[in-house]
Amino acid sequence: MKKTNKTIIDNIVKFPKKLNNGEREIEAIVFAALEPLDIETIESKISKKINVLKTLEKLQIEYSTRGINLVCISKKWSFRTSDKLSSLMSQEKTVEKKLSRAAIETLAIIVYHQPVTRAEIEEIRGVAFGTNTLDILMELNWVKPQGRKDVPGKPIQYVTTNDFLSHFSLQKLSDLPTVDELGSAGLIDSTNIDNAIFGTGKFYKEKQEEKRENIYENIDEMLGGTLSPDEEK
The missing domain is CATH 1.10.10.10 (Winged helix-like DNA-binding domain superfamily/Winged helix DNA-binding domain)
Structure with missing residues (x-):
């Protein structure tokens, strides 16, 4: 019986630690946005005052090993497909507008x-x-x-x-x-x-x-x- 229990424990999927409500709000706001958001915009949408930058940096670490990463470009934050998986998306890519x-x-x-x-x-x-x-x-x-x-x-x-x-x-x-x-x-x-x-x-x-x-x-x-x-x- 002990051996069976140990087997079950060993096979349990280790999910990331749970996020608090503020972190979940920021995650949802950035995920749903149609364009990258700056910290001021995110602060204006959350229900309570928290350290947005610190939370974003925490989420960035949480997502760093996943298929979708949280990135910051020119002080604006957005979710993007991991660069390491970009080749998988090539068949889904739309035709780019040609430039002269x-x-x-x-x-x-x-x-x-x-x-x-x-x-x-x-x-x-x-x-x-x-x-x-x-x-x-x-x-x-x-x-x-x-x-x-x-x-x-x-x-x-x-x-x-x-x-x-x-x-x-x-x-x-x-x-x-x-x-x-x-x-x-x-x-x-x-x-x-x-x-x-x-x-x-x-x-x-x-x-x-x-x-x-x-x-x-x-x-x-x-x-x-x-x-x-x-x-x-």
């Missing part, structure tokens, strides 16, 4: 030179692009207008959004490859590039000069890894 080469190159330029105007983008690419190129990137909510440059005409400047970071699983812009890393990967010729003028003040927090280099012919390979480029525009 012009759109991918434009996105690459905005990423590394933001805030940047339309004229500056065209100067770097060395060619004008269609009127809908920026519209497509804004429809995806990867790019948005942010202020106007203090020059004659006050042109609109463009920057990337938190949705861009989220789509490419980046915590922050500084997680992007540096000029040296891009050179090592063979995406650009870094031998003639000055790090001081490559990139944006927001990216490196360094001063910029007027000089621009057309070095984006192959960077679209980096950003286009999950996209299927359509014909060039």
Whole structure:
């Protein structure tokens, strides 16, 4: 009889420790949200005051070994399928909207030179692009207008959004490859590039000069890894 009891005990499934009501509320709120939530939004929805950040960090640990993980990108929290299981989801994946080469190159330029105007983008690419190129990137909510440059005409400047970071699983812009890393990967010729003028003040927090280099012919390979480029525009 003792042996039987021991067998039963050994075969009992060990479930995670129970969550308290506050933790369950936060878990449910983040799970049901249509988009990542910041701490302030979560605090406004729970029934009693608790340490939301500490609770989220606890839940993040609880879910770290499961098929669904709790992740934080740009200070916003959401549940996502574990990266280790992403291959299982490939057959369920919907067809991505195709981007033209012009759109991918434009996105690459905005990423590394933001805030940047339309004229500056065209100067770097060395060619004008269609009127809908920026519209497509804004429809995806990867790019948005942010202020106007203090020059004659006050042109609109463009920057990337938190949705861009989220789509490419980046915590922050500084997680992007540096000029040296891009050179090592063979995406650009870094031998003639000055790090001081490559990139944006927001990216490196360094001063910029007027000089621009057309070095984006192959960077679209980096950003286009999950996209299927359509014909060039």
